[in-house]
Amino acid sequence: MSTSVQSGKVSETPVRAAVVIVWIIAISAAVGSALEVFVTIAGRVVLALNGTDPRLPLTSLPQINQAELREGATGYLVDAPVWLRVLCATPAMLFILIVIAAAVLITRALHRIADGRPFSPIVRRSIAALSFILIAGGLLYGLLDTLAGGAIFGVASSFTEGVRFPLGADYVVTSTNIPRWPFFMISSGVVGIALSTAFKAGARLEEEADGIV
Numbered sequence: 001m002s003t004s005v006q007s008g009k010v011s012e013t014p015v016r017a018a019v020v021i022v023w024i025i026a027i028s029a030a031v032g033s034a035l036e037v038f039v040t041i042a043g044r045v046v047l048a049l050n051g052t053d054p055r056l057p058l059t060s061l062p063q064i065n066q067a068e069l070r071e072g073a074t075g076y077l078v079d080a081p082v083w084l085r086v087l088c089a090t091p092a093m094l095f096i097l098i099v100i101a102a103a104v105l106i107t108r109a110l111h112r113i114a115d116g117r118p119f120s121p122i123v124r125r126s127i128a129a130l131s132f133i134l135i136a137g138g139l140l141y142g143l144l145d146t147l148a149g150g151a152i153f154g155v156a157s158s159f160t161e162g163v164r165f166p167l168g169a170d171y172v173v174t175s176t177n178i179p180r181w182p183f184f185m186i187s188s189g190v191v192g193i194a195l196s197t198a199f200k201a202g203a204r205l206e207e208e209a210d211g212i213v
Helices: 012-042 082-114 119-158 181-207
Strands: 064-071 171-176
Touching: 012 082, 012 181, 082 119, 119 181
Parallel strands: none
Antiparallel strands: 064 171
């Protein structure tokens, strides 16, 4: 005689609250990164008040921590090569995709859990996909930031014929930040793999409890 175990349906109120919180965090992070992308590529603030100069200094690049102009010289981020600014903005672009994709997958998993199916294939696939995105996205983010920092160093130290100031102005000293590797994101993906394995084992136990061999 087989026994049948029905998973109880979870109250929708906490699930809805969790989904709202997830999307508030995701949208806030995406908007912050979108502003970083705009500032990095455009080389200016989004809104300049009272006639102030909207142009930003070269140190506004996320990868630069020091850029000292020669006395009497002027220079701004907008003077740097466009391709370099775009490259420096790619980590933030990628981060937007990561947080939105993560929010979608978490939302999908939460809805299935609320339906009383925590071990359903959709939940397991969502957790597995989330883990892959966090690990692969984190590694790619670190690689892009490393490449951007290396490109800045390469441009700053290259003096080709007819180009006196590769970064657009006469900088005496320029230095870059340590590449940003999102270790928390990557480690969260690793934890997600372990969680996915646990859910897989839970699904097997549920099938056995339902009398399915």
